[in-house]
Amino acid sequence: MADFKCEKCNKIIDTDMFLKDFKVCPYCKHHYLLDAKSRIELLADAGTFNEIAAGISPVDFLNFIDIKPYKDRIKESQQKTSISEAIVTGAAKIGGFNVALGVMDFSFMGGSMGSVVGEKIKCLADFAIENKIPLILVCTSGGARMQEGIISLMQMAKTVSSINKVKENKIPYISIITNPTTGGVSASFATIADIIIAEPEALFCFAGPRVVKQTIKKQLPPDFGLSERNLKNGQIDMIADRKELKRKIIKILKLFS
Template sequence: MYYKTLNKNYKVCPQCKHHFPTSSHDRIQQILDINSWRAINNNLASTDPLGFCDQKLYGKRLEDMKTKTGLLDAVQTGTGTINGIPVACGIMDFRFMGGSMGSVVGEKLTRLIEIATNLDIPVIIICASGGARMQEGMLSLMQMAKISSALQKHQQKRLIYLPILTSPTTGGVTASFAMLGDIIIAEPNALIAFAGRRVIEQTIREDLPENFQTSEYLFKHGFIDLIIPRTQLKSKIYEILCFYYN
C-alpha cells in the first residue's frame, strides 16, 4: 500500500478498513479545525518519585521516550474547534510508554476538564492506553479518582463529555474516565478491556469468544454507544455537538 494514500485516508486501509495506529499529532489534524489547536499545560513532565527500576531506570526510560516521540508525556491537551464549535480535547499517545496513565497524564486531563467546566464547553478525550503506569505506583492509580471527580463537576453543569476509545484502551483508563462519557464512542475493531484475555481465561477456566474485548462485542452487550470509523469521526462528533447545542 502506498503510504501517501494511507495517510490521506487517516491511516485507514481503503480496502479492508483496518485502522492503523496513529499519533496524537495526527489526531489533532484529523479531528480539529485547521489552526484552531491551542495547547494547555504543554510543559508538564513526569519525574521519578519512587526511583523505580526494571530493565532500566524509569528516569532513563522517560528521557528515551521524550527523544523518540517529541512529547513530554503520554497525552496532549488543549482547546480547539470542530466546524466552529469550541471543545476541550485530550489526546493520548500510545507511542509514549504505551499511553500509560501516570501523574502527569492525570494532572493534564484534570486541568483540561476544569478549564472546560469554567468555559462551559464540551470535553473530548481520545483514549489509547495500556492502563495505569506501574512505575509510579499509587501516584498513578489515584489519577483514576481525580479525573473522575473533575468529570463529575463537569457533568453537574450539564456539559457533554465524549470519550473516544481507540485500540488499545485497557486497564485503569477503561476502569475510569474512558467509560464515564455521556456518549461512548469507539473505533471499529478496537481492543477495549480491563484485564487481559489470558488472565480472564485462566481465572474463570473457560475459553472466551474470538471477538471478546473488541468494540463490536462491547457494542452488542451495551458497554459502548457508537462505533464510528476514523474517516467519519469529525463529522459524526459535529452532528452530536449540534444536537447538544440545539
Template structure:
C-alpha cells in the same frame, strides 16, 4: 554441473554501494494488504482495501478534528518526576528521557482547545508511542486540568484513549489518577457540559476502569481492542471460556458498552452532530 556456475558475472555492485528501498513508503496491514503511505495519510490512516485503522497519535487526531489543524495546546511542558525512585533494569528517569527523545512528547497525553466545525472543543488525546500510553501522574493531571478548562469556559470535552493501562513505575500514584479524573468528569456532568469518550486501539487497564468508560457517549473506531485485563487473566479469574473477539469494539457495542462505532473519516462529523443535538445547536452539514 556447469549450469550452477555463473561464468559471466556481469555488472557487480559492491555491497557497500547497494541501496535499500527507503523505509516508510509502504504499509502492510494485518490482513496482508499493501498501501502507499501517502495514500494511507490521505485516507485518514485507514487501509482502503480492508478498512484497517492504523494506530495514530495526538498529532494526527488533532489534524483530523481541529479546523485547519489550529489549536492551543494546554500544559504542554508538564512532565513526570520520579518520586518513588523507581529502578528495575533501567531508572525511570532514563526511561522518561528516552521516550521524550524518541517521540518528541513530554508524556503520554496532549491536551488542546480549538475549533471543530466552527465550535469550541477541548480534546485530551493519548499517545501509545510514549511508554505504551501508560497512565501516570502527568496523564491524570493534564486530563484534570483540561476538564477544569472545559468547566471554566463551558466548552465540551473529549478524551481519545489509547493506553496499555496504569504506569507501573509510579505504582499507587498512578492508580490515584483513576479517582482524580473520575471526579473531574463528575463535575462536568453536574455542570451539564458534554463529555465524549473515544476508545481507540488499544484501550485497556486503568484507563478503561476510569475515564474511558465514563462518557456521556462512549464511541470507538472499528476493530479496536478494549478491555480491562488480557484474555488469559480474565479467563483465569472467571474460570470460563471466553467468546471469540470479546474485547473488540464490535462485541462491546453489541453488548451495550459502546453507543456507536464510527470510521475515522466520519469522526469529526459524528461527534459534532452529537454535540449539536445535545446542546440544541443548529445541525450543520
C-alpha cells in the same frame, strides 16, 4: 516510510495513501495506532488547536528501575514521540464548535496513566467548565503507569472526580475509544462519558483477553472486548470509522449546542 504489508489482510499498502487516510488500511479498513498529533489534525479544524497544561512533565519520584530506569524511559518516549507525556490537551474547534480536547498517544509508554496524565485531564476538565464547552477525550492506554506505583492508581479517582465536576456543571463529555483502551483508563474516565464512540475492532476492556483466559481457564469469544461486541452489550454508544469520526462528533456537538 516504505510501502508495507498490512498486518491484517497481508496486502501491500501504499504509504502515501495510508498516511493520507490517517493510518487506515485502504483494503481491509484495519485501523492502525494513530499518534496524538495526527489525531488532532484529523479532529480539530485546521490551525485551531492551542495546547494547554503543556509545561507539566513527569518526575521519577520513586527512582524506579524495572529493566531500565524510569527516567530513561521518559526521555526515550519524549524523543520518539516529540510530546512530553502520554496525553496532549488543548483548546480546539471542531466543525466551528469550541471544545476542550485531550488526545492520548499509545507510543508514549503504552499510553500509561501516571500523575501527569491525571493532572492534564484535571486541567482540561477545569478548562471545559470555566469556558462552558464540551470535553472530548480520545483514549488509548495499556493502563496505570507501574513506574509511579500507587500514585498512578490514584489518577483513576482523580480523573473520575474531575469528570464528575464536568457533569455537575452540565458540560457534555464525549469519550472516543481507540485500540487498545484497557486497565485503569478503561476503569475510570474512558467509561463514564455521556457518549462513548469507538473505532472499529478497538479493544476496550479492563483485563485483556489473554489474562482473562488464563484466569478463568475458558475459551473466550473471538470478539471479546472489541467494539462490535461492546456495542451489542451496551458498553459503548456507537462505532465510527476514523474517516467518519469528525462528522459524527460534529453531529453530536450540534445536538448539545
